[in-house]
Amino acid sequence: MSATIFEKGKNGKSHSYLPPHDCPLEKLDLPGRRKSALDLPVIGEQDLIRHYVELASKNYHIDKGMYPLGSCTMKYNPVVNEELARLEGFNGLHPLQDEEDVQGALELMYNLQEALCEICGMSAFTLQPAAGAHGELAGMMIARDYFRDRRENRKTVLVPDSAHGTNPASVVTCGFTPRTVPSNEQGLIDPAVLERETGPDTAVLMLTLPNTLGLFERDIARVVEIVHRAGALVYMDGANMNALLGIVKPGEIGMDIMHLNLHKTFSTPHGGGGPGAGPVGVRAPLEDYLPVPRVVKEKERFSLRQRADKSIGRVHPWYGNFNVFVKAYAYIRTLGAAGLREVAENAILNANYLMKKISQWYYLKYPGPCMHEFVVSGKNLKDYGVRTTDVAKRLLDYGLHAPTVYFPLIVEEALMIEPVETEKKETLDRFAAVMERIAEEARENPSLLLEAPLTTPVRRLDEAAAARSPELCWSGEERK
Amino acid sequence: MSATIFEKGKNGKSHSYLPPHDCPLEKLDLPGRRKSALDLPVIGEQDLIRHYVELASKNYHIDKGMYPLGSCTMKYNPVVNEELARLEGFNGLHPLQDEEDVQGALELMYNLQEALCEICGMSAFTLQPAAGAHGELAGMMIARDYFRDRRENRKTVLVPDSAHGTNPASVVTCGFTPRTVPSNEQGLIDPAVLERETGPDTAVLMLTLPNTLGLFERDIARVVEIVHRAGALVYMDGANMNALLGIVKPGEIGMDIMHLNLHKTFSTPHGGGGPGAGPVGVRAPLEDYLPVPRVVKEKERFSLRQRADKSIGRVHPWYGNFNVFVKAYAYIRTLGAAGLREVAENAILNANYLMKKISQWYYLKYPGPCMHEFVVSGKNLKDYGVRTTDVAKRLLDYGLHAPTVYFPLIVEEALMIEPVETEKKETLDRFAAVMERIAEEARENPSLLLEAPLTTPVRRLDEAAAARSPELCWSGEERK
Amino acid sequence: MSYVQNTERDRKEMLETIGISSFAALLDPVSPELRVQGGLKLEEPMSEAEVVEHLGSLAGKNRPASARISFLGGGIYDRYIPAPVRYVLSRSEFYTSYTPYQAEVSQGTLQAIYEYQTLISRLTAMDSANASMYDASTALAESIIMACAIKRRGRVLVPSALSPRVRAVLDSYVPGKSIQLEDLPWGEDGTLDLETVERKLAEDAAAVVLAQPNYLGLIERAGEVSELAHAQGALLIALVDPVSLAVLAPPGEYDADIAVGEGQSLGIPQSFGGPLLGFMATKNQYIRKCPGRLVSATRDIEGKRGYVMTLQTREQHIRREKATSNICTNQALCALAAAVYLCTLGEDGFREVARQSLEKSHTLYRMLSGIPGCSLPFGENFFSEFVLRVSVPARRFLDRAKREGILAGISLGQDFPSLGEGALLVAVTEKRDRAELELYRDVAAAAGGGK
Amino acid sequence: MSYVQNTERDRKEMLETIGISSFAALLDPVSPELRVQGGLKLEEPMSEAEVVEHLGSLAGKNRPASARISFLGGGIYDRYIPAPVRYVLSRSEFYTSYTPYQAEVSQGTLQAIYEYQTLISRLTAMDSANASMYDASTALAESIIMACAIKRRGRVLVPSALSPRVRAVLDSYVPGKSIQLEDLPWGEDGTLDLETVERKLAEDAAAVVLAQPNYLGLIERAGEVSELAHAQGALLIALVDPVSLAVLAPPGEYDADIAVGEGQSLGIPQSFGGPLLGFMATKNQYIRKCPGRLVSATRDIEGKRGYVMTLQTREQHIRREKATSNICTNQALCALAAAVYLCTLGEDGFREVARQSLEKSHTLYRMLSGIPGCSLPFGENFFSEFVLRVSVPARRFLDRAKREGILAGISLGQDFPSLGEGALLVAVTEKRDRAELELYRDVAAAAGGGK
Numbered sequence A, B: 001m002s003a004t005i006f007e008k009g010k011n012g013k014s015h016s017y018l019p020p021h022d023c024p025l026e027k028l029d030l031p032g033r034r035k036s037a038l039d040l041p042v043i044g045e046q047d048l049i050r051h052y053v054e055l056a057s058k059n060y061h062i063d064k065g066m067y068p069l070g071s072c073t074m075k076y077n078p079v080v081n082e083e084l085a086r087l088e089g090f091n092g093l094h095p096l097q098d099e100e101d102v103q104g105a106l107e108l109m110y111n112l113q114e115a116l117c118e119i120c121g122m123s124a125f126t127l128q129p130a131a132g133a134h135g136e137l138a139g140m141m142i143a144r145d146y147f148r149d150r151r152e153n154r155k156t157v158l159v160p161d162s163a164h165g166t167n168p169a170s171v172v173t174c175g176f177t178p179r180t181v182p183s184n185e186q187g188l189i190d191p192a193v194l195e196r197e198t199g200p201d202t203a204v205l206m207l208t209l210p211n212t213l214g215l216f217e218r219d220i221a222r223v224v225e226i227v228h229r230a231g232a233l234v235y236m237d238g239a240n241m242n243a244l245l246g247i248v249k250p251g252e253i254g255m256d257i258m259h260l261n262l263h264k265t266f267s268t269p270h271g272g273g274g275p276g277a278g279p280v281g282v283r284a285p286l287e288d289y290l291p292v293p294r295v296v297k298e299k300e301r302f303s304l305r306q307r308a309d310k311s312i313g314r315v316h317p318w319y320g321n322f323n324v325f326v327k328a329y330a331y332i333r334t335l336g337a338a339g340l341r342e343v344a345e346n347a348i349l350n351a352n353y354l355m356k357k358i359s360q361w362y363y364l365k366y367p368g369p370c371m372h373e374f375v376v377s378g379k380n381l382k383d384y385g386v387r388t389t390d391v392a393k394r395l396l397d398y399g400l401h402a403p404t405v406y407f408p409l410i411v412e413e414a415l416m417i418e419p420v421e422t423e424k425k426e427t428l429d430r431f432a433a434v435m436e437r438i439a440e441e442a443r444e445n446p447s448l449l450l451e452a453p454l455t456t457p458v459r460r461l462d463e464a465a466a467a468r469s470p471e472l473c474w475s476g477e478e479r480k
Numbered sequence C, D: 001m002s003y004v005q006n007t008e009r010d011r012k013e014m015l016e017t018i019g020i021s022s023f024a025a026l027l028d029p030v031s032p033e034l035r036v037q038g039g040l041k042l043e044e045p046m047s048e049a050e051v052v053e054h055l056g057s058l059a060g061k062n063r064p065a066s067a068r069i070s071f072l073g074g075g076i077y078d079r080y081i082p083a084p085v086r087y088v089l090s091r092s093e094f095y096t097s098y099t100p101y102q103a104e105v106s107q108g109t110l111q112a113i114y115e116y117q118t119l120i121s122r123l124t125a126m127d128s129a130n131a132s133m134y135d136a137s138t139a140l141a142e143s144i145i146m147a148c149a150i151k152r153r154g155r156v157l158v159p160s161a162l163s164p165r166v167r168a169v170l171d172s173y174v175p176g177k178s179i180q181l182e183d184l185p186w187g188e189d190g191t192l193d194l195e196t197v198e199r200k201l202a203e204d205a206a207a208v209v210l211a212q213p214n215y216l217g218l219i220e221r222a223g224e225v226s227e228l229a230h231a232q233g234a235l236l237i238a239l240v241d242p243v244s245l246a247v248l249a250p251p252g253e254y255d256a257d258i259a260v261g262e263g264q265s266l267g268i269p270q271s272f273g274g275p276l277l278g279f280m281a282t283k284n285q286y287i288r289k290c291p292g293r294l295v296s297a298t299r300d301i302e303g304k305r306g307y308v309m310t311l312q313t314r315e316q317h318i319r320r321e322k323a324t325s326n327i328c329t330n331q332a333l334c335a336l337a338a339a340v341y342l343c344t345l346g347e348d349g350f351r352e353v354a355r356q357s358l359e360k361s362h363t364l365y366r367m368l369s370g371i372p373g374c375s376l377p378f379g380e381n382f383f384s385e386f387v388l389r390v391s392v393p394a395r396r397f398l399d400r401a402k403r404e405g406i407l408a409g410i411s412l413g414q415d416f417p418s419l420g421e422g423a424l425l426v427a428v429t430e431k432r433d434r435a436e437l438e439l440y441r442d443v444a445a446a447a448g449g450g451k
Ligand SMILES: Cc1ncc(COP(=O)(O)O)c(C=O)c1O
Pocket: A071, A072, A131, A132, A133, A134, A164, A166, A167, A208, A212, A237, A239, A240, A261, A276, A277, A278, C327, C328, C329
């Protein structure tokens, strides 16, 4: 293991970085001075750099290889977009500069909003939410205020059992009560069941499309009709929009509110967990509920409209993760309509191809065609004492990343695989070959899987011990 | 092994990069069109990036760990300097732009020249040479033309036997005849021997200071006197100047011509073998021989003086490796006099410390104090059937880089170790501990060394086979 | 012009393997009438050169504060970012990786977060910190929700001297949890009136929010507020400026229960206000109620030290509607920036940032005092940002200053009418130098009086 | 403010281990009178922020051609560099590593060079290429030395239509090897006069240098020159523009013995003329006479493919005064840039660069023809750079054009008086667009006539 930076930076010597201090003040009576030690490491620049380079070398990352995490859309992050996002003309803007000094930034946001509207068929988008879950919450707030204004006391949000965990969590954070809608045999919403569950208390159906099994809701038209008939709204979790680009516009098929994950569909990197951006789009009747400020255009001039009577207010102190917008916008402008459609088609093609291959060795509960991802189960390996987690860990030994495991919850021993469009056939073939090999190993020599990974910087880690007594902070010495 | 990019880029699909072609011409009768295939790979951007990231992961580099290559001065390359060198105001300049449009670049070069003059005690510097050897050659040309103008037909250049290979090679390239001066028992030039070798045919003594054994020529004053008395010049190979910063100014102790390696002493990176920069400094009488153009300053305005009657002409079509100058200049401005002196002191301290430790287990022919580096011999391990090369390869297994081996030639089984100033004591201790361990292994289990390295991307490579029938070019398939 | 790498031939072979003759068959589940007609109406695709040109021209239409003499603050600061921060953040191993779900191949990210948590714990003098929140405002909202959950009470006291934007975020967040926010107005000196605090607390509050320094830049009597809160069984939530913690008592010293703040100052560019970094630290007794990811040290099966995400049963992907929060994607890369920033500067360097900000801001303050037409309503009890009142409308003053190259501050009048239309919030960071402060003084002398 | 990491305590401990009480003892070999008195007189040290400010201001004093409408060429070209090139070059694994002396831990660099060699071989249609030279001029000088060594002859024919700076480098290099350069003047049409070539060859030359295109941008009759040279037992050295090779016959097609050229066009910024990239390729029969590093594929002891530096007995570190050249440090990172550039663009993209340069330059040529006061002395037989003659002194024309935002070319009069003082060399790359060409035309129409 790498020593911590605190160990490396004990009594070191550091370089000097700051502008000169040309205004020292001798007497400055400040109340409440800090008494306790700060205890920051002191380390030379070379050792600092080496520390982070050493840590970096222990990470899997997209520039290393395929990252088939289902639901996460780990696609290639174009390097030019990173460069553009580092331009000082973007990076150096204070959010309270005069509008005349930030016209380029506002234009970019405006153009991005417009492009997202066109792509999704929505009337308006806000870019404020900092992530997908944040967008869900903002969307729920819109629904909340919408019903409040209509003086309808609807409290229930229907959530399919295959939904991502953020969905019910966002529902609750916003003060609604989630109610689970079971999927049918095909992994889809059953209109009959939905009909039963929908009632006067129903505020929203929160739907993921394609759903987290990678399936398109075949009965979506019926579904929408049922919900709308009940006076409720349809919220679409658009984190899987990668599959629908140029194929389906959610706004055209009845989605009232939706969020996008720019860090999935629009190629902005995940940063080891963030930041992302989760813009929220709405259909016309809900436009006034969007957060303020909103970027508007009047005669080639862009400005921030600060007030809107019905607005839910703010979910971000400024305008959202602007730096992420730059990358997403560059991506959309690079691809255009044809490129986006190509993305969706290849995401779908890759997934179906891989599903076809992998379902030879792993159990496939919901046969295709799938959209951009699919879920198989490792339950056929249980006989050999092997679980899905072991398959995942064994993949690491082959220098690959594992799929998402144990999600969605409705598939036993789930392996959720999303190849994304930027991987080419050859790469998929290699992944499939390894998956086949692992299935063989499970039969022939299961201990290879049970003991995996062997080649990674650390072996399997004791998560239970950590949860029992977490060590969240370096205390100065290693705990035994 | 990584497949070649030709294999990966066979019939691929690439992204689009170029500006639009808005001037297509139908009819263009060009003579001598290319007939043969170009056969460039066609590869998607993601796979291209992965290819190079994969290659990168197979390199040792400074940001990974200590790089104790003697004579190479592998010191830390500050990251801020890389950023500065990427500024478009530097990077985007065409060398034939009007002087008024490149004042900042000329000022930088001028300031750098001045700083080098002060550091080295020389009258003038040219920045043109693209590397140390290139500087040596330029220096030899200066000597050649100097004697030509004096109508002295001196043909011999004295070169100590410990000199770097570029020295005699540069001598020959310039039309002089090198003559080897043997070192004495202490690894130094023996004034009596030098006296004997010096004669009316002697043009130059080409001296490395400190020499490649890491030793300062104790009799340098005598040496200079002998050479000058004979009407010859002293050329100093200043690649080891790291040890002398702020301690000795070569110009003050009689060096007539010298070169520096900016990519050693002044922290610019080596780039896997280049580019570097090898500025050449001279004392006043030789100033007119420097290459043209030269940057001059007149009343706060900088310009390029194109003519100088005695000038050797050009050794570079433009002004040298400008981008490297930016980094070296930033380094010098960051450190100032105190910082440069600190560099030399710590380079010397680190070397003597490590020499003290390592000479416990390896044979030290020339005891210290050394300057910035030292040479030990692995000959004491020969009894166990182990050679220096085996020690070097075993070091790789410990995740360290090996020292320079088998150079200088006058030390049998040489290990030439230069720790440089940016490594701290702790790092040296670890290196020494590994060297001790390896010496033990040589005694206890020599096959560990003979079979090393075991943990690297490839094992020991067959250099002889390559030299017998080199494969310098990918032909489309692997040779058996 | 996409980044798709499959060739026509690849696609053909794949369709064959799937056993269909054309791609269309895969769209079978999407009934035709649902599909987009006629393609998306977007601008034509661009080559890399074109997109570089286009975004370059957009960037060129902006006049970034970072390249000017900026006294803008109010939550986002123009600070010096050392080069190593950019170096580390531009390594693809960090920026292109996902949330570290497979710990064995994510030790880099995990250890970096663990170290970040430790740094935040040390800075705040709190027991433990989480792996990041979106920004200070959402961190504060979550800490309020957390405090109410801990206390099972629904009323929280919030200072009026709070960023109006942070307040707006709270207002949209807390109704969902049926939480009432109650204002704590500032007193004469611009800080909390302790009697009011005591009085409002008596009515069974879950928590008091203390902004330190407050939005007017002023230093609150944190220890006294903390005692009042605890005396009534309420928690103390401290919203702190991380840079100030190098000189001001950290939340742990005045026994805060939860500390949150905006980490943008720690090596993150202004970026038009995002991405930011919400940090959150708390006492160990509350850690299981805390939102967001946590990384813990542990051992592998060979006894080797390693890092994992822990206490995931608080999180949405395990607990769904029972999670402490809905947060999933956070601001990991910004947390990494903050860690690299703090370690690059080190103990002395970071103290120096705080000291320079403090002393340079006080230098400007002193330069401005006594200038006709300028008043400084709240005295010297500030860290590095202060309120200046000029005798002309703030807008006019700012325009005038901009012509001299100075972004002179944030106008406060709209959000806080009681401060008057000449009120400005002026932030001074270590990037400013004496000459720039003098320029400000001269502009103020010329313009502040309304001439 | 150095990057030294040893602390005072470290230093004390180290001195103790060495067994001395102060650092001074280590300077014992340097007798005191040799030492610097009173320290170096340099500017005060700077913090990172200060050095960024200082160099930023120097950069700001320049007006880079890359950000303007540049028609400057003459060896350095303003071309579009795709982002992946910068990405790869900014990875420290490449830029901070040394020459790959320890092959086992340098496979990244070695394979990259091997691939670079292959790319250059393919581009030039030659058997093999070396790992790089400093630039085209030194590569040409070395190739002349090499040819003379192969042929054991001492006379080399060099075209007059050669960059004057390249020629100056040759002039300083070749006397050392007692080589005579003899001029081959250009004929009416600006290209080599074949009869002169034949005549001069008869006198026992070692080699003929062919510049393709030549410095005037014109395409030589390479095949015929080659035949003439070979007929006399001389070698043909081709100095080529790599971009032109996507459309023009490569040296291998006309049986050149050595091909050299400037690789700056292949993804390397203009950088005020350095660093550059000299490439060199040759026939296999001459490879052991070639200067510089060579990387070969081979096998490790387990039979695994790997790469090593090879034929090192040609090099100075082994053969010292008998080496084929003194080169040691080369331009490895620039070679990497060229490799990444070529692979990023790929077959079609690279052809497109050449095609755009060709067609855009010819478009401008056609726009200019017929404009009063402009003449085009050498016709359309050029690749992407051509000679324009205006009726006013070139300097005046250039100044006028610059006021319109155009860097209109390189004045040729000083170096080639016979071309007249109105002669310019105009280069057009793929970066220019029609509107810019039209602007040039308009400027020429207004200024070229002397008005
Ligand atoms: C289907 C789905 N919904 C919502 C989310 C939440 O998005 P975020 O992580 O950006 O908050 C995710 C991603 O994790 C997701 O895959």
